[in-house]
Amino acid sequence: QLQLQESGPGLVKPSETLSLTCTVSGGSISSSSYYWGWIRQPPGKGLEWIGSIYYSGSTYYNPSLKSRVTISVDTSKNQFSLKLSSVTAADTAVYYCARHSRQQLVDYWGQGTLVTVSS
Amino acid sequence: DIQLTQSPSFLSASVGDRVTITCRASQGISSYLAWYQQKPGKAPKLLIYAASTLQSGVPSRFSGSGSGTEFTLTISSLQPEDFATYYCQQLNSYPRITFGPGTKVDIK
Numbered sequence: 687q688l689q690l691q692e693s694g695p696g697l698v699k700p701s702e703t704l705s706l707t708c709t710v711s712g713g714s715i716s717s718s719s720y721y722w723g724w725i726r727q728p729p730g731k732g733l734e735w736i737g738s739i740y741y742s743g744s745t746y747y748n749p750s751l752k753s754r755v756t757i758s759v760d761t762s763k764n765q766f767s768l769k770l771s772s773v774t775a776a777d778t779a780v781y782y783c784a785r786h787s788r789q790q791l792v793d794y795w796g797q798g799t800l801v802t803v804s805s
Numbered sequence: 806d807i808q809l810t811q812s813p814s815f816l817s818a819s820v821g822d823r824v825t826i827t828c829r830a831s832q833g834i835s836s837y838l839a840w841y842q843q844k845p846g847k848a849p850k851l852l853i854y855a856a857s858t859l860q861s862g863v864p865s866r867f868s869g870s871g872s873g874t875e876f877t878l879t880i881s882s883l884q885p886e887d888f889a890t891y892y893c894q895q896l897n898s899y900p901r902i903t904f905g906p907g908t909k910v911d912i913k
Binding site for chain 1: 837839841847848849850851854860892894895896897898899900901902903904905906907
């Protein structure tokens with residue numbers, strides 16, 4: 687059974703960079719059939735896609751966040767990571783890592799991790 | 806960009822009720838639509854894809870229909886574990902992932 691687990695600081699100061707890692711177990715991140723993405727959900731609000739990466743390193747970002755987002759993959763560790771720079775309180779959210787198909791069907795999710803932006 | 810809207814945004818229902826949620830797309834998307842269920846504090850769970858195909862393990866009381874610009878998710882007999890927020894998602898916006906705003910189903 688595929689499992690995804692987010693890890694990283696739960697508190698980030700304004701203007702700093704949010705960094706999260708997703709560790710994939712029970713399957714290979716190098717599968718040619720899937721993409722690996724980050725999706726966030728501010729408290730009490732809906733789901734927002736941040737971006738995705740293919741195992742080859744090709745990346746796709748939400749245009750509204752593109753200038754601040756970097757997603758990378760480490761196939762040797764079966765991990766992919768998110769960096770979001772210049773954070774503000776508006777970036778406070780539960781951050782999910784997820785697997786999706788080329789058709790964007792999200793079939794596996796991590797449990798989510800709450801990141802709070804506050805001084 | 807194609808926008809998704811859901812109605813209602815909130816509904817109150819009782820156990821055993823038949824519940825219908827609508828998702829509308831600003832342009833036709835054929836049958837490229839999925840539905841997810843999210844319970845408080847949990848990640849979303851895939852229920853239906855290709856507008857009407859039930860994901861493995863999802864109870865048969867859930868069904869989806871529609872094509873083009875109007876889609877529905879129906880729960881034939883609401884169970885206590887079905888109280889949650891439901892999101893639609895379009896599946897032809899590669900490489901973007903786009904969700905609807907959600908419909909919260911609460912206990913009457």
